[in-house]
Amino acid sequence: MSEEYISADKLYKILHYSKRKTKYLLDNGIIPCVDTGKKTWRYQVKMSDVEYYLKHKRAFLLPAGMFNSKTNKIEIHYEPADIERLLEVLFTRLEDYPDALTVAQAADASFFSEKAICDAITKGLLHAENVLRMRYIPKHKLMVYTRNRIKHGRLPLCKPQMELLNKIMGDRINAENNTKNGRKNDDKISGRSGCRRRHKNTKPMQNESE
Numbered sequence: 001m002s003e004e005y006i007s008a009d010k011l012y013k014i015l016h017y018s019k020r021k022t023k024y025l026l027d028n029g030i031i032p033c034v035d036t037g038k039k040t041w042r043y044q045v046k047m048s049d050v051e052y053y054l055k056h057k058r059a060f061l062l063p064a065g066m067f068n069s070k071t072n073k074i075e076i077h078y079e080p081a082d083i084e085r086l087l088e089v090l091f092t093r094l095e096d097y098p099d100a101l102t103v104a105q106a107a108d109a110s111f112f113s114e115k116a117i118c119d120a121i122t123k124g125l126l127h128a129e130n131v132l133r134m135r136y137i138p139k140h141k142l143m144v145y146t147r148n149r150i151k152h153g154r155l156p157l158c159k160p161q162m163e164l165l166n167k168i169m170g171d172r173i174n175a176e177n178n179t180k181n182g183r184k185n186d187d188k189i190s191g192r193s194g195c196r197r198r199h200k201n202t203k204p205m206q207n208e209s210e
Contacts, residue, residue, distance in 0.1 A: 006050070008043040014050060029113030029158040049159065056162060083151055085168045086161065090146055100136040110146050111160035120145060
């Protein structure tokens with residue numbers, strides 16, 4: 001079954017967002033797309049990616065007031081430990097890559113889109129060296145950029161990073177629930193055994209008249 005694609009014009013109508021906000025989501029890889037570079041139907045977006053975004057859009061954090069005049073704070077759904085764990089996983093992936101990475105390698109290792117990596121280089125947020133018409137990114141520079149972007153919330157996360165972060169958060173919540181349930185069971189067992197011990201050690205009352 002072939003995948004259904006839609007244009008950016010149809011996307012912003014589905015999301016009920018402004019064209020500016022929709023373009024931001026596409027340019028930064030929050031909603032994956034194919035950028036054809038053409039003037040008409042420039043962005044081609046999979047409906048499955050749109051459905052994923054709609055299901056998890058509360059988790060894709062955007063700076064308050066970025067596209068409107070509202071200043072209400074956005075609720076954060078993740079613990080700092082979840083973010084640190086995400087960075088740990090990404091940095092572990094980087095260990096298998098060379099000290100200088102191409103744009104494609106940097107995108108594959110960090111889960112950023114290649115377009116997001118190129119934009120970061122152009123804006124001066126990520127350092128790269130030009131060697132024989134190829135751009136190479138030092139590994140430690142990519143690690144600094146990744147930490148700044150994810151931990152300090154300079155930009156929202158891309159879809160693959162959000163999927164990984166959601167899994168990390170789910171694993172943490174499950175572990176916490178299992179721990180709580182285990183403690184409850186231990187309390188019940190110790191409570192019952194304590195009653196038995198008290199009952200066993202209790203001496204029968206003697207009649208005062210004896």
